[in-house]
Amino acid sequence: MNISVTETREDTTACILCSRNCGLSVEVDATGFKKIRGDDAHPMSQGYICQKAARLEYYQNNADRLNQPLKRKEDSTFEEISWNQAINEIAVKMTAIRDTHGGEAFATCGGGGQGNHLGGGYLGQLRAAMKSYFNYNSLGQEKTGDFWLNGRLFGSQTCHITEDVEHSDFVIFLGCNPFQAHGIPNARHTLKEISKDPARTMVVIDPRRTETAKMADIHLQLKPGTDAYLLSAILAIIVNEGLQAKEFLAEHCTGFASVERYLKSVPVAEFIRRADVNPDDVYAVARGLATASSGCVRADLGIQHSIRTTLNGYFEKLLYLVTGQFGKRGANNLHTTIVPILTDTDERNPKYRRSVYHKMFAVSGILPPNILADEILLAGEKRIRSIFVDSCNPINTWADSDRMTEAFKSLELLVVTDVALTETARLAHYVLPAASQFEKWEFTGFNLEFPVNGFHLRHPLFPAYGNTLPEPEIYTRILEAMGKIPKDFPVMKAIAKKEPKGTFHLGFLISLAAKLMTDKKLQPFAASILYRTLGSTLPNKGAAAAIMLPLSIVTSMRYHDGVKRAGYKGNRFTSGVRLFRAILRERSGLVYIRQNYEDVWSLVANKDQKIHLRIPEMLDEALALLKEPVDHDKPFTLIAGERRAYNANQIFRDPQWRKIDKTGAMRIHPDDAEELGLVAGDQVICDSGYANIKVDIMIDDTMRRRVVALPHGYAITYDNGEEIGPALNRLMPLTHCDPFSRTPSHKYTPVSLAKA
Numbered sequence: 001m002n003i004s005v006t007e008t009r010e011d012t013t014a015c016i017l018c019s020r021n022c023g024l025s026v027e028v029d030a031t032g033f034k035k036i037r038g039d040d041a042h043p044m045s046q047g048y049i050c051q052k053a054a055r056l057e058y059y060q061n062n063a064d065r066l067n068q069p070l071k072r073k074e075d076s077t078f079e080e081i082s083w084n085q086a087i088n089e090i091a092v093k094m095t096a097i098r099d100t101h102g103g104e105a106f107a108t109c110g111g112g113g114q115g116n117h118l119g120g121g122y123l124g125q126l127r128a129a130m131k132s133y134f135n136y137n138s139l140g141q142e143k144t145g146d147f148w149l150n151g152r153l154f155g156s157q158t159c160h161i162t163e164d165v166e167h168s169d170f171v172i173f174l175g176c177n178p179f180q181a182h183g184i185p186n187a188r189h190t191l192k193e194i195s196k197d198p199a200r201t202m203v204v205i206d207p208r209r210t211e212t213a214k215m216a217d218i219h220l221q222l223k224p225g226t227d228a229y230l231l232s233a234i235l236a237i238i239v240n241e242g243l244q245a246k247e248f249l250a251e252h253c254t255g256f257a258s259v260e261r262y263l264k265s266v267p268v269a270e271f272i273r274r275a276d277v278n279p280d281d282v283y284a285v286a287r288g289l290a291t292a293s294s295g296c297v298r299a300d301l302g303i304q305h306s307i308r309t310t311l312n313g314y315f316e317k318l319l320y321l322v323t324g325q326f327g328k329r330g331a332n333n334l335h336t337t338i339v340p341i342l343t344d345t346d347e348r349n350p351k352y353r354r355s356v357y358h359k360m361f362a363v364s365g366i367l368p369p370n371i372l373a374d375e376i377l378l379a380g381e382k383r384i385r386s387i388f389v390d391s392c393n394p395i396n397t398w399a400d401s402d403r404m405t406e407a408f409k410s411l412e413l414l415v416v417t418d419v420a421l422t423e424t425a426r427l428a429h430y431v432l433p434a435a436s437q438f439e440k441w442e443f444t445g446f447n448l449e450f451p452v453n454g455f456h457l458r459h460p461l462f463p464a465y466g467n468t469l470p471e472p473e474i475y476t477r478i479l480e481a482m483g484k485i486p487k488d489f490p491v492m493k494a495i496a497k498k499e500p501k502g503t504f505h506l507g508f509l510i511s512l513a514a515k516l517m518t519d520k521k522l523q524p525f526a527a528s529i530l531y532r533t534l535g536s537t538l539p540n541k542g543a544a545a546a547i548m549l550p551l552s553i554v555t556s557m558r559y560h561d562g563v564k565r566a567g568y569k570g571n572r573f574t575s576g577v578r579l580f581r582a583i584l585r586e587r588s589g590l591v592y593i594r595q596n597y598e599d600v601w602s603l604v605a606n607k608d609q610k611i612h613l614r615i616p617e618m619l620d621e622a623l624a625l626l627k628e629p630v631d632h633d634k635p636f637t638l639i640a641g642e643r644r645a646y647n648a649n650q651i652f653r654d655p656q657w658r659k660i661d662k663t664g665a666m667r668i669h670p671d672d673a674e675e676l677g678l679v680a681g682d683q684v685i686c687d688s689g690y691a692n693i694k695v696d697i698m699i700d701d702t703m704r705r706r707v708v709a710l711p712h713g714y715a716i717t718y719d720n721g722e723e724i725g726p727a728l729n730r731l732m733p734l735t736h737c738d739p740f741s742r743t744p745s746h747k748y749t750p751v752s753l754a755k756a
Ligand SMILES: Nc1nc2c(c(=O)[nH]1)N[C@H]1C(S)=C(S)[C@@H](COP(=O)(O)OP(=O)(O)OC[C@H]3O[C@@H](n4cnc5c(=O)[nH]c(N)nc54)[C@H](O)[C@@H]3O)O[C@H]1N2
Pocket: 017, 018, 019, 142, 174, 175, 176, 177, 178, 180, 181, 182, 183, 205, 206, 207, 208, 210, 223, 224, 225, 226, 227, 300, 301, 302, 303, 306, 639, 641, 642, 643, 644, 645, 646, 647, 648, 649, 712, 713, 747
């Protein structure tokens, strides 16, 4: 069929700008998006979207889109090369690096953004081909402290917590601003519902009077970086008043006595003073959470990009565990997964390799970006020499851009797969152009709901742009060129093609299992083998979706009752295959599991199915809080990276996408502005002592005195123009991070300000 350029059609897809991945109902023509609305048929978002989704055309079509593989020349300019040349040269270089220096010489960075996790599984195979264990990604600069705590508390770093905000009577938003950043279902609707219901309480703990805080019943506008004191005080009030959930703790937890010993030693009034908030409000929050029929805590970067991030996370989790606000409607809960984006790599198990220079452990399989430059520059013979970057722009988004640039420039082989020529891609030896997320089969692994959880396999809306390829094809070709997998699997392919529907792919799966058993070296490359075999038989060029067959079967095996309740009939195997077929068929996503709140206990990985509250490392760090605090000596604390109406990580490069806030201005309290002689429209030099940047200001009384805020997601050089907006990640060295998890302390950046 010939589609003329002007002909439009209706279709469905999902937004790719944040972890919610709201369903979209779109009008498109052959060139791009014409209209974007929420998709009422999407089972999770049910028609909800925010203002950012309407601008997705700026992602799909822009001047930085890549359309041909690029190779860097001696003079640092790029030449266009063919896919064959790119794949073959890369394969030869990778093999040489591995054979000379071993697996430690290779690492991957990224592997998926907010909406694209399909390619990451294929990228991971390159680590296996290189014998490498080193996987760095952006979760390692925000969430790994949280994952580590889950490992200790629940028994596996794959256990992940969600919060049933929609059904909760008492919600604490701790260091998060869902009005702008979302992260909870249909955020603005949900916030409005809580806010207008007098029987429900909303608490916000944030140094800024955010859009969310303005809707709250109680706003604890604490001093930045003091969460550990404030949360200790709240927990101490609870135990001092005997409000802990005694039955819940006895029945479901171990180790409470150790926690209680610390909490009994907390000087409540002194800690509240350090956080600089109203004591009456703190007591109200403690009593409110402990006595609410249902309560939950939603936390994000406000505690995870601050100081003491892992300890903050421990106290955050103790809030709902000590009060028994867990494992029921309206509380915090564990959830199931269908796409396993996290693994369990408990650092006490010697089988998981540490980094060479820092001897740093991975959490959930992820190493922290803050150590990467040292692992490249300081690890001598055992250094990282070759990196693959995918769906990530570390030069802009990871800490210390200058040091990262120096490190990346020293690599023997840097390959970047992206849709756009990013700041990181400009340093690469090879740039591989990916089809956009609307030009290929894609999905997200951010399926974080309980007890009903959903999944959405997205189909391509547009033909692939220029000479781009989807990641599964790119990485499978590299594995083939490295000789890791054969170019063809004629037997398996024939079986897949001929198999009648009624056998539920059993013949194919048996042939796959037989192949992997007889040729064990192929096992790490199962994704690409499925892609080339079963994948070649799937309709609409859906080869990349073949991976969902084993994942659906595993899901059904693990949670059979819940999968059956979601409508996939049959035994553990056939219901899994039925789920797979539904995933391929449904264009607006589906519900894959319906559980009951009581099922949460089956998701606890500890053998005794209890929650182990005592974490010695954290209790030691907690005791250190009792000492007199030392603050930084700069006049201002900069919150370096705020979510606003028009930032979305670095997914949009064209500055035109931003309706407002084009330059990413700094919020500053009117009294601070006056003291510095600043008026609206002025610029300031923001100096951390390590580096400085010049930024616009915006006078704003939602700030605390002596606290300023800048948005993240800027410093982009679009279409070879000038860099626009704050280059936040120039400001601090890599050592400015949590000593335990090594996540950066962006939200606690000490600076001085002077009129420019
Ligand atoms: N519009 C938009 N939405 C996004 C994104 C985006 O770029 N733009 N990015 C997505 C991503 S990747 C993520 S991780 C999430 C992050 O989502 P959030 O964490 O909700 O977003 P932030 O605005 O970075 O930080 C939340 C709040 O932390 C507060 N804060 C700062 N310092 C402290 C402190 O010391 N203590 C406490 N308690 N709070 C503090 C800030 O004032 C801010 O309001 O957002 C996602 N959603």
